[in-house]
Amino acid sequence: MAKLVVIHGQSEPQELIVGEGAVLGRSPECDLVIGGPLVSRRHVRIFRDGDGYSIEDLGSANGTVVNGSDMTRAALRDGDWITVGDCQLTFLLDDAYTPPQSALLLDDSMPTVVDVVDLGARAAGAETLDATLAGKLKARLDVLRAVSERACGALEIGRLVELALDELLRVYRQADHAHAVLMGFGEGHDDLRLSVTRAGRPRDAAGMSRTLLGIATADKKAVLAGDVSADDRLEAAQSIVSRSLRSTMCSPLLMGSRVLGAIQVDTMEPDEPFSRDDLELLVAIAGQIAVAAENSRLHREVVAQQRLAAVGQAVSSLAHCIKNVLNGLQGGSYIVDLGLRDEDNDRIVKGWDIVKRNAGFMSEMVKDMLAYCRKTAVRREPTDLRGLLNETLLMVQETAAQKGVETALVVDGEPPPAAVDATGIKRAVLNLLTNAVEACSEGCSVEVDLAADPGADSVCITVRDDGPGMAPEVRAHVFDAFFTTKGSKGTGLGLALVQKVVEEHKGDLRLDSEPGQGSAFHIWLPADLPRQQASGP
Amino acid sequence: MTDASGKKILVVDDEPDAVEFVRAVMEEAGHRVVSASGGDEGLAKARAESPDLIVLDVQMPGKDGFTTFAELRRDAQLASIPVVMLTGVGEKLGIGFSAEDMGDFIGEEPEAYVEKPVDPARLAGTVAELLGG
Numbered sequence: 210m211a212k213l214v215v216i217h218g219q220s221e222p223q224e225l226i227v228g229e230g231a232v233l234g235r236s237p238e239c240d241l242v243i244g245g246p247l248v249s250r251r252h253v254r255i256f257r258d259g260d261g262y263s264i265e266d267l268g269s270a271n272g273t274v275v276n277g278s279d280m281t282r283a284a285l286r287d288g289d290w291i292t293v294g295d296c297q298l299t300f301l302l303d304d305a306y307t308p309p310q311s312a313l314l315l316d317d318s319m320p321t322v323v324d325v326v327d328l329g330a331r332a333a334g335a336e337t338l339d340a341t342l343a344g345k346l347k348a349r350l351d352v353l354r355a356v357s358e359r360a361c362g363a364l365e366i367g368r369l370v371e372l373a374l375d376e377l378l379r380v381y382r383q384a385d386h387a388h389a390v391l392m393g394f395g396e397g398h399d400d401l402r403l404s405v406t407r408a409g410r411p412r413d414a415a416g417m418s419r420t421l422l423g424i425a426t427a428d429k430k431a432v433l434a435g436d437v438s439a440d441d442r443l444e445a446a447q448s449i450v451s452r453s454l455r456s457t458m459c460s461p462l463l464m465g466s467r468v469l470g471a472i473q474v475d476t477m478e479p480d481e482p483f484s485r486d487d488l489e490l491l492v493a494i495a496g497q498i499a500v501a502a503e504n505s506r507l508h509r510e511v512v513a514q515q516r517l518a519a520v521g522q523a524v525s526s527l528a529h530c531i532k533n534v535l536n537g538l539q540g541g542s543y544i545v546d547l548g549l550r551d552e553d554n555d556r557i558v559k560g561w562d563i564v565k566r567n568a569g570f571m572s573e574m575v576k577d578m579l580a581y582c583r584k585t586a587v588r589r590e591p592t593d594l595r596g597l598l599n600e601t602l603l604m605v606q607e608t609a610a611q612k613g614v615e616t617a618l619v620v621d622g623e624p625p626p627a628a629v630d631a632t633g634i635k636r637a638v639l640n641l642l643t644n645a646v647e648a649c650s651e652g653c654s655v656e657v658d659l660a661a662d663p664g665a666d667s668v669c670i671t672v673r674d675d676g677p678g679m680a681p682e683v684r685a686h687v688f689d690a691f692f693t694t695k696g697s698k699g700t701g702l703g704l705a706l707v708q709k710v711v712e713e714h715k716g717d718l719r720l721d722s723e724p725g726q727g728s729a730f731h732i733w734l735p736a737d738l739p740r741q742q743a744s745g746p
Numbered sequence: 747m748t749d750a751s752g753k754k755i756l757v758v759d760d761e762p763d764a765v766e767f768v769r770a771v772m773e774e775a776g777h778r779v780v781s782a783s784g785g786d787e788g789l790a791k792a793r794a795e796s797p798d799l800i801v802l803d804v805q806m807p808g809k810d811g812f813t814t815f816a817e818l819r820r821d822a823q824l825a826s827i828p829v830v831m832l833t834g835v836g837e838k839l840g841i842g843f844s845a846e847d848m849g850d851f852i853g854e855e856p857e858a859y860v861e862k863p864v865d866p867a868r869l870a871g872t873v874a875e876l877l878g879g
Contacts, residue, residue, distance in 0.1 A: 538863075540768075560770075
C-alpha cells in the first residue's frame with residue numbers, strides 16, 4: 210500500500226493512502242489539499258503505474274520537486290521526498306512504517322563472505338558470558354540511550370556520527386576501529402566518511418571495507434565475520450585480510466527501505482571476536498544513527514529552502530519597488546516630452562518634478578538598503594540627543610505642515626549627552642517620523658519625546674502619533690524586512706532598519722499601537738559608552 | 747480622433763505621480779480624467795462620476811485593487827464599467843501570477859491588465875480597444 214505523509218507545511222489531511230491515484234493541489238476538490246501561494250489548484254498527481262507508482266506535475270505554475278530535482282513525470286520509490294510549494298511530503302510504499310532496526314534481518318544463508326557467527330569462540334568463553342550478561346545488557350541500554358540523546362541534540366551530522374563512533378568503541382571493548390559512511394551527506398553531496406581509532410592502537414587509514422560496505426548497502430544486510438582468519442571464504446575480501454583484522458561487523462544505516470550508508474566496527478584482537486549479540490546491538494545503534502542523519506538532512510534542506518525563500522522575497526520586493534520608481538521616472542519623462550513638444554513650460558516643470566521626486570525616492574531606498582545590509586561596528590560617541598532630534602524633526606516638518614500635521618519635540622528635564630552612533634540613530638528616528646507623518650491625516654499630531662532614566666543609565670526616545678494605529682496582524686509583522694503597508698511607496702525596510710540600529714546599540718525597541726489609538730515607538734538606549742569602547746584609545 | 751475619444755476615465759492609484767502619468771496618457775488620447783487616491787475614494791467617485799472606464803492600481807494601502815475591483819463588480823450600477831488593472835503584483839509575490847489565479851481570488855477578471863512600469867502606447871491602445879468595442 211502506498212502512502213503520502215506530510216512532513217512540513219499546511220495540508221489536509223496530514224496523511225493520505227494513495228490507492229489507485231491521488232491529486233494534490235490548492236483546490237478543495239483535491240485528495241490532498243495543500244495551501245500556500247506557490248501551489249496551483251491542481252498541482253500534481255500520483256498514480257499507480259504498472260507494479261509501482263509514478264508522479265506527474267499537472268502543469269503547475271511553480272513546479273514539483275522530487276528528491277531535490279524538478280520533474281514533470283517520474284517513477285516514485287519508497288522514501289522519495291516530494292516538495293509542492295512550501296509543503297514537504299514523503300512517499301512510503303508500506304503503510305506500516307518500520308523503524309530501521311526491526312526492518313533489518315540477519316541473513317544466515319548469505320552466500321559470500323560473512324554470515325559467520327563464530328559460535329565456537331563464544332562457547333569457549335561461556336562461563337564469562339553468563340557472568341557478564343547483565344553488564345552487557347546494561348551497556349547496550351546505555352549506548353542506545355547515549356546515541357539517541359545525541360541524535361536528538363546534534364544536527365551537525367559529522368559531529369553526531371563521530372560521537373556515535375566513539376560510543377561504539379566504548380561499548381565494544383575489543384574494537385580497535387569504528388567507521389561510518391553516509392552516502393551523499395558530505396560537502397557537495399559527496400559521501401561522508403568518518404573513522405575513529407582506539408587510543409594506542411594502529412590507525413586504519415583505509416577506512417571502511419568496500420566489501421562489507423557493498424553487502425550492507427546493496428543487499429541491506431548486516432554482516433558479521435566472527436573470526437576472519439578462520440574463514441577461508443574471506444579470500445575475496447582482501448581489504449579485510451590485509452589489514453590484520455581478526456573480527457569485523459557492519460550494519461547498513463536504513464531509513465525505511467532507503468540506505469543512507471553503513472557503519473563498521475573491527476578488531477585486530479584474535480581472542481575476542483564479535484558475537485551475534487554484538488551485531489544485533491550494532492544494528493540497533495545503526496537505526497538511531499540513521500534517524501539522526503535523516504533529521505540532519507531534513508534540517509539542512511529546510512534551512513536551505515528558507516534561505517532561498519528569503520532571497521526570493523528580498524529580490525521580488527526590491528524589484529517591485531524599483532518598478533514603481535521606474536514607473537514614476539517614465540511618467541515624468543513622458544510628461545516632459547509632451548511639454549517640450551507643445552512648448553508648454555508648466556508641463557515640463559511638472560514632469561521634471563516627478564522625475565526628481567522619484568530619483569530622490571530611489572536614492573533614499575538605496576540608502577536604506579545599504580544601511581540595512583551594512584555590517585559595520587557602530588561608533589558610539591557622546592551626542593546631544595536633543596539637538597539630534599531637533600534636526601531630524603526639521604527634516605519632516607515641511608511635509609507634515611503640507612498635510613496639516615502638527616509636530617513637536619518634548620524633552621523631559623535635562624538629559625545628559627548619550628553615547629550613540631549619531632548617524633544610525635538619526636536615520637532610525639527619521640524613518641519613524643516619516644512613517645508617523647505618512648500615517649497621519651490633517652489635524653493629527655506627531656511628537657518626539659526624549660526622557661532620561663538616571664537610575665538605569667538609559668535614555669528613551671519615543672515617536673508618537675495620534676494617527677489610525679495598527680491592527681494586531683500588522684503589528685505582528687511590522688519589523689519584518691520587506692513588510693509594508695504603504696503599497697507602492699514602501700520598501701518594507703524602514704522599521705527593519707530601526708530595529709537593526711537599536712540592536713546594534715544593545716538597546717530595546719517597543720511598539721504600542723491599537724487601531725484608532727495611534728502608535729508609539731519607544732527606543733531605549735544605554736546612555737553610557739560600552740566598556741571596550743570607553744577604555745579604548 | 748476615433749470614436750473612443752472624449753470619454754471619462756477614472757484613475758485610482760495611491761501614488762500621485764502614477765496618477766499624473768496615466769492622466770497625461772489619457773488626456774493625450776483625448777479623454778477626460780478624474781482621479782482617486784484609494785479604493786474607497788475610487789468606489790465613491792465611480793458612483794458619482796459614472797466613468798466610461800476605470801484604470802485601477804493593484805497595490806494600494808487600505809483597500810487594495812483586488813478588493814476594490816470585487817466591490818465594483820458586485821455593485822449593479824458599476825459592474826459593467828470596463829476595468830484596466832495596473833499590476834506589478836506577480837513580481838511582488840515572487841510567483842507566476844496568472845489571470846486564472848487572479849480569478850481565484852476575486853471570482854472574476856478585469857477586462858485588461860497593464861504592467862507597471864506603464865508603456866504609454868500600450869495603455870492608450872488597451873483603453874482605445876476597450877472603449878471602441
